[in-house]
Amino acid sequence: MKPPPVIAGNWKMNLGPGAARHFVESFLPLVHGVDAELLLFPTTLALGPARSVAGDARVRFGVQNVHWEDQGAFTGEVSVAMAAEAGATHALAGHSERRQLFHETDAEVARKAVAIRAGGLVPLVCLGETLDERKAGRLEEVILRQLNAVLDALEGGTGPWMLAYEPVWAIGTGETATPDDAAEAHTLLRNRLVARGVAGAGKIPILYGGSVKPGNAAELLAAPQVGGLLVGGASLDPVGFAAIARAGTG
Numbered sequence: 057m058k059p060p061p062v063i064a065g066n067w068k069m070n071l072g073p074g075a076a077r078h079f080v081e082s083f084l085p086l087v088h089g090v091d092a093e094l095l096l097f098p099t100t101l102a103l104g105p106a107r108s109v110a111g112d113a114r115v116r117f118g119v120q121n122v123h124w125e126d127q128g129a130f131t132g133e134v135s136v137a138m139a140a141e142a143g144a145t146h147a148l149a150g151h152s153e154r155r156q157l158f159h160e161t162d163a164e165v166a167r168k169a170v171a172i173r174a175g176g177l178v179p180l181v182c183l184g185e186t187l188d189e190r191k192a193g194r195l196e197e198v199i200l201r202q203l204n205a206v207l208d209a210l211e212g213g214t215g216p217w218m219l220a221y222e223p224v225w226a227i228g229t230g231e232t233a234t235p236d237d238a239a240e241a242h243t244l245l246r247n248r249l250v251a252r253g254v255a256g257a258g259k260i261p262i263l264y265g266g267s268v269k270p271g272n273a274a275e276l277l278a279a280p281q282v283g284g285l286l287v288g289g290a291s292l293d294p295v296g297f298a299a300i301a302r303a304g305t306g
């Protein structure tokens with residue numbers, strides 16, 4: 057029996073403070089009693105407003121990015137402590153858009169993961185291969201390289217963390233990995249966690265992300281080693297995202 061899935065919505069640069077509040081008010085009644093760990097990642101500006109209308113509902117909130125320093129002259133950045141003060145319990149690190157559009161390196165992603173965990177938040181570390189890398193037969197090499205960088209940095213620390221496998225070719229493209237594709241990558245990641253002797257290796261949730269929709273959520277959640285879903289576009293609609301949250305509970 058798998059534990060209840062983690063169902064996470066990454067809103068990216070969508071839904072400002074007002075729209076985020078409105079989303080949460082519409083969404084919460086739709087997921088009442090759903091047996092899943094629900095996470096929302098609004099823009100940093102919308103985090104406080106979204107959370108303010110969530111009350112003590114089971115949904116929790118995270119930020120999409122942080123800087124690894126506590127404070128200082130880093131224009132445009134926010135620290136882990138600031139995110140925590142605004143109510144975040146989780147933070148993404150290494151989303152492929154950060155890696156590709158903002159040129160974040162494996163080393164920087166690892167630094168962020170360490171800072172997030174040291175600050176008492178749960179890092180949700182994203183990794184995945186591009187289409188060219190997949191076509192060149194480099195899936196295993198690429199995702200294990202990305203994973204190793206994080207494992208090297210997190211070694212010795214304590215506290216929960218999560219992984220998300222998000223093949224870049226499936227993000228925002230409508231092209232979903234098959235449950236078999238997801239299972240293959242997730243198994244590689246799980247085996248590496250175990251081989252490296254990572255604490256709680258068998259239990260660290262590994263989410264799948266990339267064009268998840270209400271229509272494919274259940275089959276992806278049923279795939280071996282898939283412990284949840286990280287949803288972009290389809291998390292912007294409360295009705296559709298609630299349907300995805302329900303997919304794991306049948």
Ligand code: PGA
Binds near residue numbers: 066222228229286289
């Ligand atoms: P998508 O995005 O669901 O729109 O493909 C997923 C993600 O980028 O986390």
